[in-house]
Amino acid sequence: MSDPTRPKAPKIIAVANQKGGVGKTTTAINLGAALAAEGKAVLIVDLDPQGNASTGLGVEAADRKKTTYDLLLDDAPLRDVVLATDVDNLLIAPSTTDLSSADIELVANERRSHLLHDALRQPEIDRYSLDYILIDCPPSLNLLTVNAMIAADSVLVPLQSEFYALEGLSQLMLTLREVRETANPKLRIEGVVLTMYDTRNNLSQQVDDDAREALGDLVFQTRIPRNVRVSEAPSFAMPVLDYDPSSKGSIAYRDLAKELLGRPAQ
Numbered sequence: 001m002s003d004p005t006r007p008k009a010p011k012i013i014a015v016a017n018q019k020g021g022v023g024k025t026t027t028a029i030n031l032g033a034a035l036a037a038e039g040k041a042v043l044i045v046d047l048d049p050q051g052n053a054s055t056g057l058g059v060e061a062a063d064r065k066k067t068t069y070d071l072l073l074d075d076a077p078l079r080d081v082v083l084a085t086d087v088d089n090l091l092i093a094p095s096t097t098d099l100s101s102a103d104i105e106l107v108a109n110e111r112r113s114h115l116l117h118d119a120l121r122q123p124e125i126d127r128y129s130l131d132y133i134l135i136d137c138p139p140s141l142n143l144l145t146v147n148a149m150i151a152a153d154s155v156l157v158p159l160q161s162e163f164y165a166l167e168g169l170s171q172l173m174l175t176l177r178e179v180r181e182t183a184n185p186k187l188r189i190e191g192v193v194l195t196m197y198d199t200r201n202n203l204s205q206q207v208d209d210d211a212r213e214a215l216g217d218l219v220f221q222t223r224i225p226r227n228v229r230v231s232e233a234p235s236f237a238m239p240v241l242d243y244d245p246s247s248k249g250s251i252a253y254r255d256l257a258k259e260l261l262g263r264p265a266q
């Protein structure tokens with residue numbers, strides 16, 4: 001029988017798209033902050049060796065003593081890796097460039113695709129009473145992204161409102177299907193969110209129309225506008241929700257969090 005005192009498992013969402021610069025990290029940070037503002041306990045797992053999510057949330061390089069590299073390759077306990085941020089309810093497992101060698105170092109490891117899955121199911125995960133874990137994936141469909149998809153309940157895909165945006169999606173969907181058929185049959189698509197949306201730009205409108213025609217309800221109603229405050233916030237080491245709460249970007253990410261929370265559980 002399940003133990004009623006045991007907290008329920010957090011929902012794990014991989015933020016993925018193999019294209020760089022489409023808004024993965026920005027979405028992980030700001031959706032995470034917006035969910036935290038709704039009272040949810042959120043952990044962001046930085047799975048990109050570039051460590052932009054860690055930097056964007058103010059984790060100094062000197063404070064990244066144990067990182068997601070240690071979590072995956074060294075069985076480090078979560079308590080050694082997980083750090084608080086300046087945002088209430090928002091934690092981060094930071095990364096460093098060490099993580100870029102993971103693919104090669106793990107070649108001979110039979111569980112190499114399941115390491116994040118296993119790490120996030122350490123019994124001590126319960127001590128954080130998390131509601132959500134958002135995994136910020138690297139811009140590639142490599143072993144790290146596959147680890148994220150195997151660890152996750154769902155995948156959230158930021159789609160930049162630009163030419164060719166949809167073409168990259170078919171590759172991502174193929175990987176997703178492969179993961180579903182082999183290691184994680186329950187993996188769902190959380191949704192596709194249009195990022196850097198510009199209402200004055202016909203191309204943005206076109207990508208929006210095409211995405212909704214191809215993907216229907218999988219596309220979030222909320223679109224994230226191109227907004228300079230969003231791009232400025234990381235250099236002040238904070239989510240845009242704290243940097244400029246009334247900016248269009250903040251409002252959009254809060255709407256996205258509400259839309260996500262308001263969807264029927266699946």
Ligand code: ADP
Pocket residue numbers: 019020021022023024025026027052139195196197224225226227228230231232249
């Ligand atoms: P990825 O993680 O997919 O590589 P990022 O989230 O780092 O992409 O975003 C790429 C760049 O675009 C960053 O400089 C970021 O600040 C900027 N950016 C992302 N979203 C927005 C937005 N809504 N408005 C303006 N700039 C944005």
Ligand code: MG
Pocket residue numbers: 024025026048052137
């Ligand atoms: Mg990124």
